[in-house]
Amino acid sequence: MAADVTRDNLEESNGGEEQVITPWEVSAKDGGRIDYDKLILQFGCQKLEESLVKRVERLTGKPAHPFLRRGVFFAHREFDKILDNYEKGQKFYLYTGRGPSSESLHLGHLVPFLFTKYLQDAFKVPLVIQLTDDEKCMWKNITVEESRRLARENAKDIIACGFDVSRTFIFCDFDYVGGNFYQNMIRIAKCVTLNQVRGIFGFTGEDHIGKVSFPAVQAAPSFPTSFPHLFGDSKDVHCLIPCAIDQDPYFRMTRDVAPRIGFHKPALIESLFFPALQGESGKMSASDPNSAIYVTDSPKDIKNKINKYAFSGGGATIEEHRKHGANLEVDVPVKYLSFFLESDEELAKIKEEYGAGRMLTGEVKLRLIDVLGKMVDRHQKARAAVTDEMVDAFMAVRPLPQMFS
């Protein structure tokens, strides 16, 4: 559905049927790899250059997150302007979110949250997290009740990422939409025609009217007055949105609308997709449990999934591997380590040794099993410690005790 229109856009910019990236579909050309450089051109965002990463380190006085150093967050829209303003003492807030479609998150879901937590800690700024239970209720055809329950379950996983309750407001649309937020939804909706959302998102006449107007719901948190308990009626606070690049269409629309209703355009910092175990042709899929490592997986699950499903770029035989080395461009274990191995040195060493054929796939997988096992164990312990009272505290509509300090 969404594909047709995105394909049209691609034809315009690339002259052929190629990769399709929308909030609901990610598919690379011929099942191959996603060409992110091309995606930057298609979407019209900017590449996140090394110089910006250095600037972040200088401004925050902290080493950049591995996701920044290693290009996981690889694209942006006016992130440089956010830093300009920050340097001048002007404030911003972070906005990210999740559509609570499944009981438990996979590692790909954690990426924006882990990165957002780093940004929050480094810049000491407030954060709003939108759980679009309304969206999932509409797209996945689950009941309102089930969608709200999933949102609360997902909130626990998000809180387990270590967010600071004194700087973080988490909300579900079904609970929070109303008042100033609803007023901003209407202000936004007034600026976006049916033809425009058909062009951006590919809606058709068979889609229901809730879907058609949902983009205004996802846009509204980009504007500070949607949160009067945080920002009063101030329109001057800028917004920075960390997200995977498939969400870019929503915020392209939002940025187009913003100046027409007196708001700053939200800035974006956008990540690659976390690849499926089977390879990089798409995102992990909640519908195929063997395509992803879940935060609820046991050590045995993790070991089995990686050994059985993680696509290897190694040689077909040991002899071949020793001779030609591994193809790191397609090797999933190396990609996963690039996301989650802490030490830059060890990562470089593994890539070198494995790429040269001196290290075997089995050895790399063993290291990955260890890294993910520890990470998932840490998450499970943190998640088990999240009480309903803590969820209530994060979701309370309240002024935040700490804002910009």
Next chain:
Amino acid sequence: MAADVTRDNLEESNGGEEQVITPWEVSAKDGGRIDYDKLILQFGCQKLEESLVKRVERLTGKPAHPFLRRGVFFAHREFDKILDNYEKGQKFYLYTGRGPSSESLHLGHLVPFLFTKYLQDAFKVPLVIQLTDDEKCMWKNITVEESRRLARENAKDIIACGFDVSRTFIFCDFDYVGGNFYQNMIRIAKCVTLNQVRGIFGFTGEDHIGKVSFPAVQAAPSFPTSFPHLFGDSKDVHCLIPCAIDQDPYFRMTRDVAPRIGFHKPALIESLFFPALQGESGKMSASDPNSAIYVTDSPKDIKNKINKYAFSGGGATIEEHRKHGANLEVDVPVKYLSFFLESDEELAKIKEEYGAGRMLTGEVKLRLIDVLGKMVDRHQKARAAVTDEMVDAFMAVRPLPQMFS
């Protein structure tokens, strides 16, 4: 915009281009009179028969309102079922509303409220009144702030109609949409496709997405769980909607959706349009101040407007008039008296004398000036007594002290 599609419907049912009735457009064939019998066929509602009026009198132990006795409320959907249930002791609530597009109401605007007040008093039932400030902000392109201000001003005129605060909840969408109400909006929106609203309301690609999803906002108050402070989570309370017949498309859609999401279909009791001073070809128009008597008009305004603009069915000369009498079918003063003159006897007498040419237009107008002058004076006094505190009391989200007694 809306016309095309409604015309399609008409072609199906009537085989020709005829009257166009939508929530935004009312135009009769060739500028002539609206054929309400045909409209009942087009819309698929029922004629409100004399036997139902008698039944209302029997059940309530009160004389029927003149609007009922005289066929101002002339059509319905399952009003008989509401009465069946009422007889068995099953409860219902009333839902009506207004789009606050102008500072002051005209007499046509008062019709549904005066009738709703009668129903509330006669049946002793709770009432919700929706002020669609969001709709007007979107359709009239006024700001959110201005639309909210108008809603509050209009609420004062509505309260001045004499509603019982212990049984009445008035709300503005911009303030009230959220929580259970928003959840019902999404439940409704999921059941209505873009093609369907294009068919019912005639939206086009140039319309903005707020308009496209608005029908779900107007539908939501038809379901009791949109008001948890009144009905808790009970789905068993039936809803009766008094409104002008141009609102029928919204509630046809709502009735289609209701059983699919586990609610009773709302019942409707629908009125004629209150004609413009210039004649019955359409509704009064807020954009032409001389087409209507406003509740803010002075006695002098009323006198001038009626004398100058009220379309007369009288003869062109006194001689002709004495000879042929007045054409009561097109005479606006008689129509206005049919709405607002209290005494059935006097009304019958005027019709007889005027129709026979024994009474002159000037005399009928004089009587109308007196009736409307007193009515508007009474309204203005009542309105002046409505304080901001009273508005707050009606709009407070609270259980109603009196519900079904």
